[in-house]
Amino acid sequence: xxxxxxxxxxxxxxxxxxxxxxxxxxxxxxxxxxxxxxxxxxxxxxxxxxxxxxxxxxxxxxxxxxxxxxxxxxxxxxxxxxxxxxxxxxxxxxxxxxxxxxxxxxxxxxxxxxxxxxxxxxxxxxxxxxxxxxxxxxxxxxxxxxxxxxxxxxxxxxxxxxxxxxxxxxxxxxxxxxxxxxxxxxxxxxxxxxxxxxxxxxxxxxxxxxxxxxxxxxxxxxxxxxxxxxxxxxxxxxxxxxxxxxxxxxxxxxxxxxxxxxxxxxxxxxxxxxxxxxxxxxxx
Numbered sequence: 001x002x003x004x005x006x007x008x009x010x011x012x013x014x015x016x017x018x019x020x021x022x023x024x025x026x027x028x029x030x031x032x033x034x035x036x037x038x039x040x041x042x043x044x045x046x047x048x049x050x051x052x053x054x055x056x057x058x059x060x061x062x063x064x065x066x067x068x069x070x071x072x073x074x075x076x077x078x079x080x081x082x083x084x085x086x087x088x089x090x091x092x093x094x095x096x097x098x099x100x101x102x103x104x105x106x107x108x109x110x111x112x113x114x115x116x117x118x119x120x121x122x123x124x125x126x127x128x129x130x131x132x133x134x135x136x137x138x139x140x141x142x143x144x145x146x147x148x149x150x151x152x153x154x155x156x157x158x159x160x161x162x163x164x165x166x167x168x169x170x171x172x173x174x175x176x177x178x179x180x181x182x183x184x185x186x187x188x189x190x191x192x193x194x195x196x197x198x199x200x201x202x203x204x205x206x207x208x209x210x211x212x213x214x215x216x217x218x219x220x221x222x223x224x225x226x227x228x229x230x231x232x233x234x235x236x237x238x239x240x241x242x243x244x245x246x247x248x249x250x251x252x253x254x255x256x257x258x259x260x261x262x263x264x265x266x267x268x269x270x271x272x273x274x275x276x277x278x279x280x281x282x283x284x
């Protein structure tokens with residue numbers, strides 16, 4: 001699903017939504033927000049067993065949201081970027097939550113059997129690469145010959161498919177006893193500053209999505225918000241997180257900042273016709 005979402009982006013923006021590169025990039029910024037709130041969702045799932053499960057119930061709930069989002073993207077004639085961004089947000093929410101909670105489970109298995117831990121990682125990423133290859137084979141031809149919106153119909157059964165192994169308890173998520181359910185306050189107190197940092201980061205990410213949504217065309221405001229919040233989060237990281245973790249976060253942040261992502265505008269430049277970009281590649 002994640003690969004399909006990335007591959008369909010350009011065709012969906014140009015052919016279905018008929019928006020420019022700036023709007024496409026803003027829309028994808030909103031859509032990718034769930035990946036920035038994974039830390040907070042991890043805290044929530046660890047601290048509160050939804051319907052008695054720390055992972056199973058959250059995966060099922062997110063699967064319903066994601067399946068609904070893909071259904072709306074496939075069946076509804078959407079012509080405005082902000083509405084598409086909302087449904088893409090929900091779709092990415094499912095992918096991010098399932099990714100997070102499954103990572104947590106196989107990390108537990110790796111700790112239990114460290115000798116086979118590398119095999120587990122290789123298997124997971126092998127499956128991911130295989131799925132990416134399959135997606136790259138069929139997404140392009142469909143997007144070229146049909147309305148890219150058709151591809152979302154393919155995503156519906158894929159999004160819903162995780163319900164089968166989850167409900168059949170393949171995850172091995174043990175049910176919490178009735179008398180032990182509720183918020184795990186001891187966990188929250190033990191890692192209070194780290195948890196608070198995760199929640200603030202999630203709030204900042206959601207704030208960024210809301211600003212992008214409400215001020216869709218005001219890129220200067222979006223940039224200012226991102227810069228200010230980034231500085232604040234870096235300062236809080238060194239105050240609240242272990243030094244080694246804070247330095248790792250800073251390194252990853254700087255590496256992301258230095259990797260200037262102009263994929264939205266760049267993709268449009270690559271595929272623009274000769275009238276728009278004289279002498280350009282015109283890959284479309």
